[in-house]
Amino acid sequence: MNLYFSKFLFVDLNNFFQQEETTQFRLHSHCLEPPSAVIIPYLNLVGFGEVSQIHTKRVYSKLVVALLEWWRPETHTFHFSTGECTITLEDGCVLFDLCIDGDIVNGPTQVGRNVYMEHLGVEPSREDRNKNPVKITSLEGMLAYLKNRNPPTEEENILHSKIYILLLISCFLFPNKSKNLMHFYWILLVGNLEACNNYS
DSSP states (O other), X not given: OOHHHHHHHHSOHHHHHHSOOOOOOOOOSOOOOOOOGXXXXXXXXXXXXXXXXXGGSOOOHHHHHHHHHHEETTTTEEEETTEEEOOOHHHHHHHHOOOSSSBOOOOOSOOOTHHHHHHHSSOOOGGGTTOSXXXXXXXXXXXXXXXXXXXXXXXXXXXXXXXXXXXXXXXXXXXXXXXXXEOTHHHHHTSSHHHXXXXX
């Protein structure tokens, strides 16, 4: 164990943050650009306003490394000299201003391809028709197209918001090991933006 990071974590935290960042982390997900100004009201309506600003947060790599040294995967807890602690839903609520006391997020795990057309307004590509997951790169392409529409219509702004929320979910909140696929059932959850705000 490297006690250098641990020492700074508990002894001199102010000095710790003033030091130069030397460690570069590899990115294991897609880069999500800041949301367009036209969709910020929709993101706030749905409860994703704070999460959409995650690109403005600074990650202190030394602090992350120090925390990783104390992490024990077999118990899913941090083992500090003061005791054990873990990350809870309340932590997620405080950090990202997400609702944790709303309706349960559930739904069918098998959905048809018509969900794509019904909620996103486009047909899936030929290669995506035979697969259950949605390609994140397809969503990013749709997002780039909608960002360049000038002036956008109300329907395009809503679609733009839905796709941005799907990318937030699949790239940041619940990424999977494929790094390029998202399950269709997420599309059902953002189908109605006003109802989406009621979910935990």
